[in-house]
Amino acid sequence: MSTLLIIEQVLNGLQFGVMLFLMAAGLTLIFGVMGLINLAHGSLYMIGAFAAAAVAGATGSFVLALGAALAVAAIAGALIEMTVIRRLYGKAHLDQVLATFALILIFSEGTRWLFGSFPLFLDIPDYLSGPVTLPGAIQYPLYRLTLIAVGLLVGLGLWALIERTRIGIQIRAGENDREMIAALGVDIRLLYTLVFAIGAALAGLAGALVGAIQSVQVGMGEPVLILAFVVIVIGGIGSIKGAFIGALLVGLTDTLGGIFLPELFKLFMEPGAATQTGSALASMAIYILMSLVLIWRPTGLFGARA
Amino acid sequence: MKKLLMATAALAIGATSAFAETKIGMITTLSGGGAGLGIDVRDGFMLAIGQSGRDDIEVVIEDDQQKPDIAVQLADKMVQSERVDILTGIIWSNLAMAVIPSVTAQGKFYLSPNAGPSALAGQGCHPNYFNVAWQNDNLHEAAGAYATSAGYSNTFILAPNYPAGQDALTGFKRMFKGELAGEVYTQLGQTDYAAEIAQIRASGADSVFFFLPGGMGISFLKQYADSGVDLPVVGPAFSFDQGILQAVGDAALGVVNTSQWNKDIDNPTNAAFVESFQTEYGRLPSLYASQGFDTANLILSALEKAEVSDADAFREALRAADFDSTRGEFKFGPNHHPIQTIYAREVIKEGDVFTNKIIGVALENHGDVYAADCKM
Numbered sequence: 207m208s209t210l211l212i213i214e215q216v217l218n219g220l221q222f223g224v225m226l227f228l229m230a231a232g233l234t235l236i237f238g239v240m241g242l243i244n245l246a247h248g249s250l251y252m253i254g255a256f257a258a259a260a261v262a263g264a265t266g267s268f269v270l271a272l273g274a275a276l277a278v279a280a281i282a283g284a285l286i287e288m289t290v291i292r293r294l295y296g297k298a299h300l301d302q303v304l305a306t307f308a309l310i311l312i313f314s315e316g317t318r319w320l321f322g323s324f325p326l327f328l329d330i331p332d333y334l335s336g337p338v339t340l341p342g343a344i345q346y347p348l349y350r351l352t353l354i355a356v357g358l359l360v361g362l363g364l365w366a367l368i369e370r371t372r373i374g375i376q377i378r379a380g381e382n383d384r385e386m387i388a389a390l391g392v393d394i395r396l397l398y399t400l401v402f403a404i405g406a407a408l409a410g411l412a413g414a415l416v417g418a419i420q421s422v423q424v425g426m427g428e429p430v431l432i433l434a435f436v437v438i439v440i441g442g443i444g445s446i447k448g449a450f451i452g453a454l455l456v457g458l459t460d461t462l463g464g465i466f467l468p469e470l471f472k473l474f475m476e477p478g479a480a481t482q483t484g485s486a487l488a489s490m491a492i493y494i495l496m497s498l499v500l501i502w503r504p505t506g507l508f509g510a511r512a
Numbered sequence: 513m514k515k516l517l518m519a520t521a522a523l524a525i526g527a528t529s530a531f532a533e534t535k536i537g538m539i540t541t542l543s544g545g546g547a548g549l550g551i552d553v554r555d556g557f558m559l560a561i562g563q564s565g566r567d568d569i570e571v572v573i574e575d576d577q578q579k580p581d582i583a584v585q586l587a588d589k590m591v592q593s594e595r596v597d598i599l600t601g602i603i604w605s606n607l608a609m610a611v612i613p614s615v616t617a618q619g620k621f622y623l624s625p626n627a628g629p630s631a632l633a634g635q636g637c638h639p640n641y642f643n644v645a646w647q648n649d650n651l652h653e654a655a656g657a658y659a660t661s662a663g664y665s666n667t668f669i670l671a672p673n674y675p676a677g678q679d680a681l682t683g684f685k686r687m688f689k690g691e692l693a694g695e696v697y698t699q700l701g702q703t704d705y706a707a708e709i710a711q712i713r714a715s716g717a718d719s720v721f722f723f724l725p726g727g728m729g730i731s732f733l734k735q736y737a738d739s740g741v742d743l744p745v746v747g748p749a750f751s752f753d754q755g756i757l758q759a760v761g762d763a764a765l766g767v768v769n770t771s772q773w774n775k776d777i778d779n780p781t782n783a784a785f786v787e788s789f790q791t792e793y794g795r796l797p798s799l800y801a802s803q804g805f806d807t808a809n810l811i812l813s814a815l816e817k818a819e820v821s822d823a824d825a826f827r828e829a830l831r832a833a834d835f836d837s838t839r840g841e842f843k844f845g846p847n848h849h850p851i852q853t854i855y856a857r858e859v860i861k862e863g864d865v866f867t868n869k870i871i872g873v874a875l876e877n878h879g880d881v882y883a884a885d886c887k888m
Contacts, residue, residue: 211714218706314543323547325730325759330738337740345713347738350706419738420703421730421759425544429701461707468696477695485673485697 210344215465216458221350223457224357228412229430230437230449231364232405238444239380239401242291243299245306247409247434248427249313254279254410255417255426256317259328268331272414279410280403287402292395310428318424325423328414353415360408361450368446377401381444433460436492440499442509451507456492463491533568534820536811537596539586539611541603542575546726548755549603549800550575553625555793556804557600563788564812572596578603580610587611591618597820598623600807603800605629605648605676616640621820621830625807626800628849629675630682634882637847640823642830644807646772647849647880648676649683651748654770654854654874655721656687659746661874662768665690668717668743670708672724673697680723680748686881693717698724705732709739719743725750730759737763744768749868752859754798757866764859764866770874772854773802773839777870781836796867802838809835845879847886854878 233247257278262271286309294302329335330349337345368374376397379387388394413427420426437456441448468484475483499507538557541550554573561569572594576583583602590596598621602608608627615622616638628647632638659667669684669692671677681695693715696708712720720743724732729751736745749771757764775786775796785805789797797805813835818825833844845851854875857868 208714211710214710214713215707218704218710221706222704318543318547323542323551324755325548325727327759327761329734329761335738337738345740347706347735347740349738416703419731419735421727421734421756423727423730423759424547426703426727429703464699464707465711481695481697482673482678485699489673489699 219458219461221354223454227453228408229434230453232408233434234438234449236405243302246309248431250279250406250409251413251427253282254413255422258414259326259422275410275414276407280407283406284403287399314424325421328417328422330418442506445508448508459491459495463488535596536571537590537599538573538601539576540601541578544578546578552798552800553804556801557808560805560808580607583607583611623807625803630679633847633849634885637886639888642848645803648679651770652680652683653687655746656684658856658874660689664719666693666718668694668712668715669721670696672700674700703731705735713741720745722747733760733763749799754796767859772852773799774870779840782838785838806837845883847883851879
């Protein structure tokens with residue numbers, strides 16, 4: 207177990223973490239501002255990836271593909287907010303879960319109907335492909351470094367939006383007291399649509415960026431959605447800062463756990479059994495992390511409300 | 513009212529026996545990430561049923577969503593209310609383990625067009641269970657044999673942590689004579705392999721063997737090609753089938769994979785199958801489609817000889833495997849799993865389409881090791 211391997215794995219964990227952050231940020235904003243559990247967030251991730259794959263296939267340009275992913279996911283988000291989600295704000299969480307679960311099924315089968323059941327092709331552009339050599343002779347894929355950079359930039363941009371702009375003030379006010387800011391003359395319906403579209407666009411961006419190194423297929427959003435929920439529970443529901451820290455924690459725990467737990471078990475078990483026990487425990491690691499955080503802080507790391 | 517109900521019931525019974533003398537239940541994966549495999553099996557199967565021209569066979573098709581609990585519910589429904597005679601279709605070994613033992617115990621026939629978990633090939637074998645594809649270990653054993661013959665001596669192996677993944681690594685190790693540079697179980701459905709690729713890089717291996725079916729394989733190959741790790745890759749056909757090669761792209765070119773079927777196997781049945789599949793569905797068939805096609809033809813051949821209601825005669829007719837397989841010669845071993853030749857194929861590009869070409873035989877007339885434990 208060399209230092210190089212450990213550094214590479216930490217980078218992998220960071221990269222996984224910042225991509226989770228893009229998903230979790232939208233989810234936590236939507237929950238924080240509107241009090242809505244949106245299970246269809248994973249579908250927006252899938253829509254972003256499919257839009258990117260379709261545009262990249264037609265034009266050959268990765269930048270255009272990313273633009274399309276952002277735009278299509280934002281439009282899809284705004285549309286479902288205006289047609290379906292808007293009716294759910296006053297309702298119980300169970301109604302929200304049912305309705306957004308129905309949206310998952312509709313989007314999955316709709317995508318299958320449009321694109322077929324076989325995975326689509328979306329590749330890394332030439333100028334980002336291949337490994338680069340980092341200080342200390344670490345070979346690391348350039349694309350993954352780019353993902354880390356993009357994730358951090360988006361995080362910074364989101365922080366600036368929430369903390370430094372007028373819309374950000376309204377969003378924060380909406381989290382605290384929605385009746386009051388409506389009474390102050392802010393168009394709360396428009397604000398909700400906007401927040402939902404921002405969340406959707408971030409999910410779509412994550413889908414497109416990750417789609418280039420994974421497989422673009424129907425149902426790709428749901429596994430990520432589960433992790434994103436773990437992230438926002440750890441970070442504290444409604445907190446962007448919490449989502450960021452939570453995403454990095456989950457990313458690092460998942461990646462490093464998968465590597466080091468089997469190695470740990472090899473110290474006192476025979477290799478085959480150690481690999482199996484270690485892998486089994488590693489897949490539980492983030493949930494163990496979540497329960498530990500919840501025992502320590504029942505509202506999550508940065509959560510305000512119970 | 514009661515009379516009316518009875519009359520309707522009598523009518524319904526009359527209708528079934530008049531139009532469908534044999535009822536086949538197909539439980540397969542038609543939605544979600546694994547849908548490509550189930551759709552290929554279904555299309556291959558229905559192609560053969562259509563070509564037979566028989567209208568006394570009814571096929572009931574249901575989607576298991578790749579979930580064991582749903583597969584079990586569907587199987588119960590098919591056995592108890594649909595009253596099917598034969599079941600088939602399951603793709604995934606964990607679903608197969610949940611369904612097959614219970615339906616064969618209820619006296620139904622089950623013909624597997626894909627999953628072949630080791631537990632059902634050895635002590636858990638059953639006279640009414642036939643596997644038309646392969647025992648899970650087979651293609652991996654062939655990959656191990658190929659890796660040995662290619663001169664690899666230090667291989668890194670990885671597979672998902674579920675029954676077929678464990679069978680895969682067991683199978684590879686059985687036939688591979690070299691050392692293992694590392695052995696890793698990944699999560700089922702995992703999409704990011706950066707951590708595993710870093711381990712491969714650090715392990716000093718001279719080659720990589722992986723079993724990651726469906727979308728998992730696409731993700732792995734794309735990330736592997738981008739990582740700068742430049743070791744040769746060997747795998748079973750499941751990550752290189754026709755359905756997913758186009759999504760992997762150039763990253764798969766030149767990879768050697770093992771399969772019991774390929775579209776260039778030279779026999780008239782196969783040529784006709786490839787051509788009619790393309791005409792019917794507008795795409796090239798995959799090995800899954802060939803397995804569905806063979807399964808249907810096996811059932812048809814047995815129905816020619818015996819009624820399903822005469823279970824003993826029908827079982828004998830199935831065991832004889834008297835049908836033209838797309839693989840050429842096909843026969844069952846003592847545990848009702850195939851004894852067949854497994855080829856090494858290489859991924860090539862034909863025009864714009866990525867596909868496979870046979871480059872040699874990996875294992876000839878190969879059965880499986882579990883047959884010895886099967887008492888029936």
